[in-house]
Amino acid sequence: MTSSDLTRNQQVVLKALSGSNVPLSAYDILDLEQVRDQGLKAPLTIYRALDKLQALELVHRIESLNAFVACDHGPHSEPVGFMSCDRCRKTIELPVGACEDVLRSSAKANGFKLDRITVEVSGRCTDCVEGT
Amino acid sequence: MTSSDLTRNQQVVLKALSGSNVPLSAYDILDLEQVRDQGLKAPLTIYRALDKLQALELVHRIESLNAFVACDHGPHSEPVGFMSCDRCRKTIELPVGACEDVLRSSAKANGFKLDRITVEVSGRCTDCVEGT
DNA sequence: ACATTGCCTGTTATATCATTACATAACCGG
DNA sequence: CCGGTTATGTAATGATATAACAGGCAATGT
Ligand SMILES: [Zn+2]
Ligand SMILES: [Zn+2]
Ligand SMILES: [Zn+2]
Ligand SMILES: [Zn+2]
Numbered sequence: 001m002t003s004s005d006l007t008r009n010q011q012v013v014l015k016a017l018s019g020s021n022v023p024l025s026a027y028d029i030l031d032l033e034q035v036r037d038q039g040l041k042a043p044l045t046i047y048r049a050l051d052k053l054q055a056l057e058l059v060h061r062i063e064s065l066n067a068f069v070a071c072d073h074g075p076h077s078e079p080v081g082f083m084s085c086d087r088c089r090k091t092i093e094l095p096v097g098a099c100e101d102v103l104r105s106s107a108k109a110n111g112f113k114l115d116r117i118t119v120e121v122s123g124r125c126t127d128c129v130e131g132t
Numbered sequence: 133m134t135s136s137d138l139t140r141n142q143q144v145v146l147k148a149l150s151g152s153n154v155p156l157s158a159y160d161i162l163d164l165e166q167v168r169d170q171g172l173k174a175p176l177t178i179y180r181a182l183d184k185l186q187a188l189e190l191v192h193r194i195e196s197l198n199a200f201v202a203c204d205h206g207p208h209s210e211p212v213g214f215m216s217c218d219r220c221r222k223t224i225e226l227p228v229g230a231c232e233d234v235l236r237s238s239a240k241a242n243g244f245k246l247d248r249i250t251v252e253v254s255g256r257c258t259d260c261v262e263g264t
Numbered sequence: 265a266c267a268t269t270g271c272c273t274g275t276t277a278t279a280t281c282a283t284t285a286c287a288t289a290a291c292c293g294g
Numbered sequence: 295c296c297g298g299t300t301a302t303g304t305a306a307t308g309a310t311a312t313a314a315c316a317g318g319c320a321a322t323g324t
Pocket of ligand 1: 074093
């Protein structure tokens, strides 16, 4: 399945996220003119599109923000984390393969079999590093 | 400030979390008999106690679960992450100082100044590693 | 004593995030 | 055509979290 196989709703949602420089919640997406104009008007419509896009790794969910971003790095060979500026919300992907190794052995030492990892970092981007 | 300085509400909430072997949401806490019996009956009462307990590092929030756990390791010298079993919900703390180092330099390479890190891992505990 | 301050509390309402339930349509391989 | 799967529409509800405002209560300074 490639991105050209996306349904109309999925395309609309993906485009909304791609066009944003910050993570958007499902309701943020729903409120966009470009989305409303396409006839999407119920939360479930957005969430269903997001579910599919996440499964395709075209979109990531950021747990600590309850928000979503378009993937800007194509298929991932290693797990991905996120770094968000807590002033301007700018968010970038961080490869976290190195973390995964550490975590996997740490989990193993505690008798856990690791499945999924969530790594989310907040701080300040270059533009925002000074000031409020 | 020590834990003996906690207010009544804070003590009730902390005790509820300490007595659970799985993370609890604010509403889970609110629904507990032992909590209701103490007169706590509004979500805000629970959230306020949780805020304070988190500030004291007596309680941690797990972003990916929207839930809270009592800290079982006292004051932390390094950042802490969590490993949760996605079948039985058992959750343990994982020290993530090693991850922090990796993330800090990765963030720095991208012009970010790192502040707070969230590391949450899911998988299966020993008891649950086989089966559904 | 009195006012000031800070912190905790109670109550109500509201905001924000996400899913359930059920019906309908579209698509595809027998 | 039939039966299975996937996508969609619509409405209602559930789950998580905060806003706004009033009042209590102890510590502090004068
Ligand atoms: Zn990505
Ligand atoms: Zn910024
Ligand atoms: Zn802890
Ligand atoms: Zn388990």
